[in-house]
Amino acid sequence: MRVMDVLVCTSKDQTAWRDALAARLPAARVHAGPDAPPCDYAVLWKPPGDLFAHQPRLKAMFSLGAGVNGLLAMQELPRDVPLVRMEGAGMGPQMVEYALHAALRELRGFGGYADAQAAACWNPGHARARRDLTVGVLGLGVLGGAVACALADFGFDVVGWSRTPRTLEGVDCLHGNDGLDAVLGRSRLLVMCLPLTPDTDTLLDATRLARLPAGAAIVNIARGELIDDAALLTALDAGHIGAAYLDVFRDEPLPPSHPYWRHPRVIVTPHIAALTDVHAACDQVADKIRCLEAGLPISGVVERDRGY
Structure with missing residues (x-):
């Protein structure tokens, strides 16, 4: 049985995000950064545009922010891969x-x-x-x-x-x-x-x-x-x-x-009204990945024509 691979690619605190998610998905290989091998899931915050050219087998992408307008504006973002927004997470x-x-x-x-x-x-x-x-x-x-x-x-x-x-x-x-x-x-x-x-x-x-x-x-x-x-x-x-x-x-x-x-x-104030909590966010992402792997529906899937 193939081991699941998960990519964490963020503009800051990348190692902390990787470690927190790895603790919640012990059976998975959790990678950090844009040089990761092809993965099944990607957890993203302001990723480089060329990331997706090296990720051909993604099943879903998770945004670490409540807003997804930045990701949706990326021309390189795969259009056939579900994008999931953060819901609450502290x-x-x-x-x-x-x-x-x-x-x-x-x-x-x-x-x-x-x-x-x-x-x-x-x-x-x-x-x-x-x-x-x-x-x-x-x-x-x-x-x-x-x-x-x-x-x-x-x-x-x-x-x-x-x-x-x-x-x-x-x-x-x-x-x-x-x-x-x-x-x-x-x-x-x-x-x-x-x-x-x-x-x-x-x-x-x-x-x-x-x-x-x-x-x-x-x-x-x-x-x-x-x-x-x-x-x-x-x-x-x-x-x-x-x-x-x-x-x-x-x-x-x-x-x-x-x-x-x-x-x-x-x-x-410097965009601090709602800061994503690493642990609450990783709990949410890990739960949703487990649901997807089990063939169960999840909430928070972005309707791209609406923008959220």
């Missing part, structure tokens, strides 16, 4: 924490208190109930759904939007173009949890930014390409958008000259 709770931080900062006016401190101004605000802050969540998949439900459980008024109908307890779920407009019109805080697809690229443009209530805040913990940067900066300068919490950007690392770094109403 990222959900981290995204909840990030969104909750922004929601509490907006609810309690902590940004205003930071400005007051800089001006040595003692200016107490008024108490607000959590239900007074409506949070819109765009994207209700595994991660976006977790964010929406957690914020609702914490007492915020939450309205969510997805491409197709969804039902989440405690969340007013809308869908379609009319649903998107309705969510934007209600959201004092808008959290972006959408995958990047041709339909979502620059979704938040000047027209849609204008539909948000005056003074609304935006949180982007999905992909930088979802937002028209120039339109957002214009809306921030005009005061229509009160704050932007940005963790993802079109160009990463964010160039030092980018105006986001110095804008007084922008909070920049």
Whole structure:
């Protein structure tokens, strides 16, 4: 019986990923790097394009990130091999924490208190109930759904939007173009949890930014390409958008000259809203490989025409 071969090819921490996966698949040969022999499965994060020319027998490919737009954009990616996205793997709770931080900062006016401190101004605000802050969540998949439900459980008024109908307890779920407009019109805080697809690229443009209530805040913990940067900066300068919490950007690392770094109403973080946990991710990949080897179905297979 032929021994199964698994390839791990990542842009960082490759040895740690290989060792963690090998511990979970003791009967397999787990290889690291693009020079591996032909393998049955590939576990990938930002692989070199010429990798696939040397991997003719792949049964499935696993992305180590929740988003797969980078892999799908590769011309060399085999079109006849299933691509499997990461589902959760410790990222959900981290995204909840990030969104909750922004929601509490907006609810309690902590940004205003930071400005007051800089001006040595003692200016107490008024108490607000959590239900007074409506949070819109765009994207209700595994991660976006977790964010929406957690914020609702914490007492915020939450309205969510997805491409197709969804039902989440405690969340007013809308869908379609009319649903998107309705969510934007209600959201004092808008959290972006959408995958990047041709339909979502620059979704938040000047027209849609204008539909948000005056003074609304935006949180982007999905992909930088979802937002028209120039339109957002214009809306921030005009005061229509009160704050932007940005963790993802079109160009990463964010160039030092980018105006986001110095804008007084922008909070920049370096793509840390949801970091993949090595052990949780390898548990998931190993379980799915075992299912595939047994001829069982798995979740997370990317529908390439949708982009997720």
